[in-house]
Amino acid sequence: YEMSGRISLSVNQLTEEKQKLLDAIDRLRELEQQQKQFIGNISHELKTPLTSILAYADLLEMYRDDPALLEEARGQISQEAQRLYRLVEKALQLSSMDIYEFETHAEHVNLMPILQEAAARLEAKAEQSGITLQTSLSEGKVWADPENLMHMILNLLDNAIKYNRPGGTVTLANEADRDSQGHDRMVIKVSDTGIGISDEARERIFDPFYTVSSDRSRVHGGTGLGLSLVRNLAEKQHGYVDVAETSPNGSTFVVTLPMERPQSQKVHSVEESS
Ligand code: ADP
Numbered sequence: 001y002e003m004s005g006r007i008s009l010s011v012n013q014l015t016e017e018k019q020k021l022l023d024a025i026d027r028l029r030e031l032e033q034q035q036k037q038f039i040g041n042i043s044h045e046l047k048t049p050l051t052s053i054l055a056y057a058d059l060l061e062m063y064r065d066d067p068a069l070l071e072e073a074r075g076q077i078s079q080e081a082q083r084l085y086r087l088v089e090k091a092l093q094l095s096s097m098d099i100y101e102f103e104t105h106a107e108h109v110n111l112m113p114i115l116q117e118a119a120a121r122l123e124a125k126a127e128q129s130g131i132t133l134q135t136s137l138s139e140g141k142v143w144a145d146p147e148n149l150m151h152m153i154l155n156l157l158d159n160a161i162k163y164n165r166p167g168g169t170v171t172l173a174n175e176a177d178r179d180s181q182g183h184d185r186m187v188i189k190v191s192d193t194g195i196g197i198s199d200e201a202r203e204r205i206f207d208p209f210y211t212v213s214s215d216r217s218r219v220h221g222g223t224g225l226g227l228s229l230v231r232n233l234a235e236k237q238h239g240y241v242d243v244a245e246t247s248p249n250g251s252t253f254v255v256t257l258p259m260e261r262p263q264s265q266k267v268h269s270v271e272e273s274s
Helices: 002-062 068-096 111-128 146-162 214-219 224-234
Strands: 106-109 134-138 143-145 169-178 184-192 240-249 250-258
Touching: 002 068, 068 224, 068 250, 106 146, 106 214, 111 134, 111 169, 111 184, 134 184, 143 146, 143 250, 146 250, 184 214, 214 250, 224 240, 224 250
Parallel strands: 134 169
Antiparallel strands: 106 143, 169 184, 184 250, 240 250
């Protein structure tokens, strides 16, 4: 009896192990597919600036005796090379998160100093663009990886400056509240007085490589990777990011993060609780 009991237990275990293996294979297939798609997208994106650089490099020879044209070509090469650099940098960040199980080193951190530093880092950029950067911060701790968090806020502030109007304002604020299931969470808001986001675009701005108006984004050296990176980071930290409001007079991006170490459930977005 004991013997057969033991055998049936191990058969159960075998079935379980087999299912785990099958699940792992499915997951690997899925990852492989994502990886192929990612490489396809990135290769396409890298080709555009490279084509410009090659074209201007050829023109340098023709422009040899014309300092103004030479300067223009140099400027274009430099601008496109910077775009390439940003693309590669963001692609590396994204790929390391998607392909390997990206590790976040979450801890109980004070939010205010991180937000203050993020704002300070972009102060000069805002000023150069004629934008007022203001903060409305309150004390509180979140359960997050400080480096990832900094990265997310910098990305959102950078967009709020880039897609603003001259003379506009960017506001960084935070406030503690509770989600529909009673979990304490921190809500961080980045608002701008910019061009707003259409309903159609709203669904897609978090997709990798998506940019609303390629012209405007290109002027700013956009890669369409920033927001997908932010969403990825937020979700890895049991949080969420979304556009809370948008109108022709500006948009508000909202990040929610748990204040305590999560049991594993996701913190719900602001809309879900109201
Ligand atoms: P990009 O590198 O183009 O800025 P993102 O992924 O950060 O890429 O953003 C995707 C697109 O979403 C941008 O090209 C822009 O059109 C739009 N977008 C992002 N933030 C804002 C904002 N604050 N206001 C209006 N549009 C925005």
